[in-house]
Amino acid sequence: xxxxxxxxxxxxxxxxxxxxxxxxxxxxxxxxxxxxxxxxxxxxxxxxxxxxxxxxxxxxxxxxxxxxxxxxxxxxxxxxxxxxxxxxxxxxxxxxxxxxxxxxxxxxxxxxxxxxxxxxxxxxxxxxxxxxxxxxxxxxxxxxxxxxxxxxxxxxxxxxxxxxxxxxxxxxxxxxxxxxxxxxxxxxxxxxxxxxxxxxxxxxxxxxxxxxxxxxxxxxxxxxxxxxxxxxxxxxxxxxxxxxxxxxxxxxxxxxxxxxxxxxxxxxxxxxxxxxxxxxxxxxxxxxxxxxxxxxxxxxxxx
Amino acid sequence: xxxxxxxxxxxxxxxxxxxxxxxxxxxxxxxxxxxxxxxxxxxxxxxxxxxxxxxxxxxxxxxxxxxxxxxxxxxxxxxxxxxxxxxxxxxxxxxxxxxxxxxxxxxxxxxxxxxxxxxxxxxxxxxxxxxxxxxxxxxxxxxxxxxxxxxxxxxxxxxxxxxxxxxxxxxxxxxxxxxxxxxxxxxxxxxxxxxxxxxxxxxxxxxxxxxxxxxxxxxxxxxxxxxx
Numbered sequence: 001x002x003x004x005x006x007x008x009x010x011x012x013x014x015x016x017x018x019x020x021x022x023x024x025x026x027x028x029x030x031x032x033x034x035x036x037x038x039x040x041x042x043x044x045x046x047x048x049x050x051x052x053x054x055x056x057x058x059x060x061x062x063x064x065x066x067x068x069x070x071x072x073x074x075x076x077x078x079x080x081x082x083x084x085x086x087x088x089x090x091x092x093x094x095x096x097x098x099x100x101x102x103x104x105x106x107x108x109x110x111x112x113x114x115x116x117x118x119x120x121x122x123x124x125x126x127x128x129x130x131x132x133x134x135x136x137x138x139x140x141x142x143x144x145x146x147x148x149x150x151x152x153x154x155x156x157x158x159x160x161x162x163x164x165x166x167x168x169x170x171x172x173x174x175x176x177x178x179x180x181x182x183x184x185x186x187x188x189x190x191x192x193x194x195x196x197x198x199x200x201x202x203x204x205x206x207x208x209x210x211x212x213x214x215x216x217x218x219x220x221x222x223x224x225x226x227x228x229x230x231x232x233x234x235x236x237x238x239x240x241x242x243x244x245x246x247x248x249x250x251x252x253x254x255x256x257x258x259x260x261x262x263x264x265x266x267x268x269x270x271x272x273x274x275x276x277x278x279x280x281x282x283x284x285x286x287x288x289x290x291x292x293x294x295x296x297x298x299x300x301x302x303x
Numbered sequence: 304x305x306x307x308x309x310x311x312x313x314x315x316x317x318x319x320x321x322x323x324x325x326x327x328x329x330x331x332x333x334x335x336x337x338x339x340x341x342x343x344x345x346x347x348x349x350x351x352x353x354x355x356x357x358x359x360x361x362x363x364x365x366x367x368x369x370x371x372x373x374x375x376x377x378x379x380x381x382x383x384x385x386x387x388x389x390x391x392x393x394x395x396x397x398x399x400x401x402x403x404x405x406x407x408x409x410x411x412x413x414x415x416x417x418x419x420x421x422x423x424x425x426x427x428x429x430x431x432x433x434x435x436x437x438x439x440x441x442x443x444x445x446x447x448x449x450x451x452x453x454x455x456x457x458x459x460x461x462x463x464x465x466x467x468x469x470x471x472x473x474x475x476x477x478x479x480x481x482x483x484x485x486x487x488x489x490x491x492x493x494x495x496x497x498x499x500x501x502x503x504x505x506x507x508x509x510x511x512x513x514x515x516x517x518x519x520x521x522x523x524x525x526x527x528x529x530x531x
Contacts, residue, residue: 046404049404053382053383053386053388055383107319172402173400175402175403175404176395176396176397176399176400176401176402176403179396179403180396180397182381183380183381183382183396184377184379184380184381185357186351186352186355186357186375186377187375187377187380187397189355189356189357190355190373190374190375190457191373191375191397234385234386234387237387238387238389238429238431239387239388239389239392239429240387240388240389240392240395240396240403240404241392241404241405241406242387243387243404244404245404
């Protein structure tokens with residue numbers, strides 16, 4: 001894969017030479033981050049539509065925060081400070097699956113249950129992080145929380161591509177089933193869909209994507225990239241196809257602009273923060289458009 | 304009675320420490336329209352959920368042919384009103400493996416279009432599901448239950464929000480299906496409708512009060528809901 005990344009980076013450099021791309025693309029880590037953005041954008045854009053339709057924004061927020069705890073556990077167990085993937089994947093998967101399992105076995109409402117799990121996870125994460133912070137550079141901590149493109153290397157790109165491949169292999173054939181399971185579990189069951197199985201599969205996908213994106217977007221903000229582009233897309237779509245297409249465009253554009261703009265204009269902001277601010281700008285613009293354009297205004301009238 | 308397509312044997316459902324259904328037993332014959340009637344909270348929808356494996360039950364629910372195509376028309380979908388899903392999107396989500404945003408697959412496409420047209424929604428395929436009227440949404444939910452052609456059709460008050468024309472249309476289609484061999488289990492509040500369509504009916508109020516031809520047991524006149 002390294003040859004492929006090198007070839008893409010050479011392409012970026014050629015485009016930068018001709019002035020098509022900014023000069024920052026001569027920097028290896030910017031080129032790496034751009035490759036990551038090209039994968040993350042479509043992935044989060046499509047998954048985000050499911051998160052919004054299935055009303056799982058708060059759930060993905062909890063998974064994002066669990067990543068923080070996972071990173072702390074990884075550092076504590078002696079994994080690399082910059083890539084504690086084993087612990088983070090393991091903890092987040094366990095967290096997501098236990099949360100889903102508990103949802104099926106409690107009469108508590110979802111928001112209350114997620115609130116409880118999120119608080120517990122944050123408390124463990126904060127305690128561990130403080131404990132391990134003595135061993136870490138503060139900048140490492142910052143990059144875990146809010147993302148940094150400086151440290152994105154070929155290993156991170158490999159992890160991201162592997163996760164993207166799993167998402168396509170599992171998510172594409174189950175996309176409709178996952179939606180149907182949330183519209184009407186009984187109807188899904190009647191149509192031969194194993195509702196619990198696809199629910200657990202969806203939790204696994206959200207978890208894998210969240211962990212794979214922590215490097216770029218940061219543990220605190222990664223779930224925002226699942227929700228905001230899709231929410232912006234929902235503001236201006238009149239069909240599922242439009243919804244997904246806009247969500248992918250907004251998420252990808254937010255990633256690229258959020259990575260390149262701070263470098264280009266020398267804003268000292270973390271990549272995660274910049275990406276989410278760009279996505280938020282798309283949301284604001286689409287929310288205003290929706291209120292101004294007649295075709296969407298009718299769609300915002302509550303029933 | 305011919306061979307039962309569905310058999311409920313001493314079915315118990317306990318939810319939250321309460322008996323929702325107790326020792327429910329009745330048969331539904333193949334190719335017959337069987338209505339489930341009873342008061343609100345009597346356990347009709349719970350019985351359907353038990354049948355579809357959505358709530359745990361004791362006792363036995365036996366399907367004569369476990370491989371039969373099940374069509375199910377729910378009362379509603381749990382979907383935000385402003386969600387950008389069109390009528391065609393909803394049909395695609397239910398009928399194809401290809402992600403619905405990637406376009407409609409050819410599988411069942413003609414049957415879907417025919418069902419949509421039969422229910423009078425042909426001109427509304429690009430409308431958002433959330434912006435259909437209550438009756439139109441029910442027409443769509445009934446239409447999807449027709450694709451693929453069901454061996455057993457289960458319906459939970461499919462015409463409760465429809466106008467008389469819509470209800471008669473659904474009744475006509477269901478009669479045609481039953482005549483062609485489809486077994487129909489129909490939860491209804493409308494006793495007039497039950498008398499019009501059902502060969503047999505079961506009155507459930509947590510237990511089976513009676514089961515048999517509706518004219519023998521249903522009181523004359525409108526349903527209690529209308530009378531109230």
